[in-house]
Amino acid sequence: MTAPDLLKPALYRAEGSDTDPDHPALLGGACECGHVFFPPQTYGCERCGRMSLATRALSGAGKLLASARVHLHGGKTRAAPFTIVSVRLDDGPIVRTLLAGDDAVHPGDRMVTMLVPVTNAEGAELLDLRFVPQR
Numbered sequence: 001m002t003a004p005d006l007l008k009p010a011l012y013r014a015e016g017s018d019t020d021p022d023h024p025a026l027l028g029g030a031c032e033c034g035h036v037f038f039p040p041q042t043y044g045c046e047r048c049g050r051m052s053l054a055t056r057a058l059s060g061a062g063k064l065l066a067s068a069r070v071h072l073h074g075g076k077t078r079a080a081p082f083t084i085v086s087v088r089l090d091d092g093p094i095v096r097t098l099l100a101g102d103d104a105v106h107p108g109d110r111m112v113t114m115l116v117p118v119t120n121a122e123g124a125e126l127l128d129l130r131f132v133p134q135r
C-alpha cells in the first residue's frame with residue numbers, strides 16, 4: 001500500500017532534508033547572497049533582487065515563536081478549536097501553520113514537522129503538513 005498523496009506537494013515533501021532527515025522537509029529556496037526563504041517563489045530575492053534563485057529543501061525543525069488557539073472559526077472547512085503556530089525554521093524562514101493535536105505549546109519550544117491525514121474538498125484522503133512539539 002502506498003502512502004496518500006500530499007495536499008500541497010509544491011510546499012513540502014515526505015522525505016526530510018539533508019540537515020534533518022527525520023522530519024518532512026519544507027520546499028523553499030535560497031539566493032547566492034545567503035537569503036533563504038519559504039514559500040518557494042521565482043520573483044527574485046527579497047534581500048538583493050537577484051533572479052537566479054535555487055530551490056532548497058528546508059529542515060522540518062525549528063523554534064516556536066508564537067501560537068494562537070482559535071475557538072471560533074468563521075470558515076466551514078475547519079472545525080474549531082485548533083492552534084496556529086509561528087515557527088522559525090532552523091534554516092531561517094518563519095512558517096505559520098497548524099499545530100497537530102491539542103498539546104499546550106510555549107514560545108521557545110522545539111517544533112518538528114509531521115504529515116497528518118486530511119480529506120480535501122473532493123473527499124480524497126491526502127497528507128498535509130503540521131508542526132508538533134519535539135519529544
Ligand SMILES: [Zn+2]
Pocket residue numbers: 031032033034035045046047048049050
Ligand atoms: Zn539575494
